[in-house]
Amino acid sequence: MKFAALMRSAALVTAVALIPATTATMAQVDGRAGPEFAKLFAVFQRVKASYVEPVEDDVLIRGAIDGMLAALDPHSAYLDGGDLQRLETMIDGNYSGLGLSVVxxxxxxxxxxxxxxxxxxxxGIKAGDFITHLDGTLIYGGSLDDAVAQMRGPSGTSIRLTIFRPGRDEPLEVEVTRGVIELEPVTHELGAGNIGVIxxxxxxxxxxADVFSAWQDIRKEAAGRVNGLVLDLRNNPGGSLDESxxxxxxxxxxxxxxxxxGRARGETILYDAETHYRGDMAEGVPVIVLINAGSASASEIVAGALQDHRRALVMGERSFGKGSVQSLLPLGPDAALKLTTARYFTPSGKSVQEGGIKPDIAVxxxxDPDFALRQKYQTRESDLRGHLINEIGIKDEEMESDSIADPRFQLTADELKDQGVEDFQLHYAMETLRRTTASTVALRPAKR
Structure with a gap:
């Protein structure tokens, strides 16, 4: 794979500072690590000599690399071959498959x-589902590359997925017809009452740039009279720090x-608003940012910045809680190391690691008919094995302190469907913008 393609692949990993790995840096090894390397080499030799079947060197070396990185955190990884190709394909779009982001x-x-x-x-496949079988064949314990390769295929062909959904007793059988996947990072519409949704x-x-273009299209369609804007970041897993x-x-x-x-030189960076750029493109327009447990990394940066500056009201559910930055370190022409190199902090100095962004209004x-079950078994950063610990040590029960039933949120999914409401969070955000004043929703920027 060309180096340019590797650079493009960085957009879909959860961060984005690209740091060249020099030969001198790669060669530096703490002298105290010598005995540990001796242990590793001794195990390698013993496996090669005594394992029940012959084992190729590359299999053992790759296993050692994967194990080393898995001991760090859930987001550091070695990428080569199919991993990099999958990232590049997702960036370029135009592939035939199911349209799933999986780990x-x-x-x-x-x-x-x-x-x-x-x-x-x-x-009807949902975030948090586990795929256990493809066309009746168990894939548990196999490689992610093999599973992804099986799910892709010519548009119009079908594949049967067996789904385990946490909270349900029985697995689900879902027949999915593959289609051409054209990724649309940004979409927009203008709703009733001249409320824009991006x-x-x-x-x-x-x-x-795409969001700015979407805003211009909304203004044109609304004849310049936009009464509110919803910025929907739900189920957005992140990506480029620069773009956030x-x-x-x-x-x-x-x-x-x-x-x-970060710990290394050059890993501590401050990002400020550029007053000479465009200013506030939606000045005077109330803004609501929608987030949920699937909003991670770059999404949390945006939500946290607009919340801390009191430019937008954040609504929805507590976000995923991924407050770390991964750098993509090239290792030759067709491999790279995705390594956690820093933590990020909101303007007020808060780390979102583990705790996430707490909405101003929880909605x-x-x-979703499975909402209650999904909440019970929801996975966030703090649930991942080996995750980085928040420096202030917040516990989940402290972050979820409000357990009082809200009378506004007692309707069932079927009752909402009868009312024509398929997405309650978006509906609630738009209704809030229609019924309140700009000063209530879009507070004035805090003086710093």
Missing amino acids: MEDGAVKVVSPFRGSPADNA TVNEFSADVG VALADLFLTEGRIVSQR PQIS
Whole structure:
């Protein structure tokens, strides 16, 4: 794979500072590590000599690398071959498949999120589902590359997925017809009452520019009279740090957007709003940012910045809680190391690691019939094995302190469907913008 393609691949990993790995840096090894390397080599030799079947060197070396990185945190990884190709394909789009973002978790293929409007989304596959069988064949314990390769295929062909959904007693059998997946990082619409909605599905290249273009289209359609804007970041797993800064900058005139702090030289960086850029593109327009447990990394940077500057009201559910930055370190022409190199902090100095972004107004997605079960078994950063610990040690029960039933959120999914409401969180955000004043929803920027 060309180095340029490797650079493009960075847009879909959860961060983005690209740091060249020099030969001198790679060669530096603490002298005290000598005995540990001796242990590793001794195990390698013993396995080669005594394992029940012959083992290729590359299998053992790759296993050692994967084990080394797995001991660090859930986000550091060695990428080569199919991993990099998959990232590049997702950046370029135009592939035939189901439209799923998946990860391997403890040997199981877990759905991070279905792309909106994709065959998987239309078939009802949800974030947090576990795929156990493909066309009746067990895939648990296999490789993620093999599972992804099986799910892809010519448009119009079908595949049967067996789904384990946490909270349900029986597995689900879902037949999905593959389609051509064209990734749309940014979509927009103008709703009743001249309320605009901009949905950001991922932070890939040019998202900041795409959101600005979407805003111009909304203004044109509304004849310049936009009464409110919903920025929907739900189920957005993140991506480019630079693009999250560019997006937040569209709504801020001054001040800190995010700070990045790491151990290595050059890893502590401050990102501020550029007052000479565009200023607040939606000045005077009330803004609501929608987040949920699937909003991670770059999404949390944007939500945290607009919340801390009191430019937008954050609504929905507590976000995923991924407050770390991964750098993509090239290791030759067709391999790279995705390594956690820093933590990031919101303008007020808060780390979102583990705790996530807490919405100003908690709004449950009660239009989802599985909402209660999904909440019970929801996975966030703090649930991942080996995750980085928040420096202030917040416990989950302290973050989820409000357990009082809210009378506004007591309707069932069927009752909402009868009212024509398929997405309650979005519906509630738009109704809030229609019924309140700009000063109530879009507070004035805090003086710093």
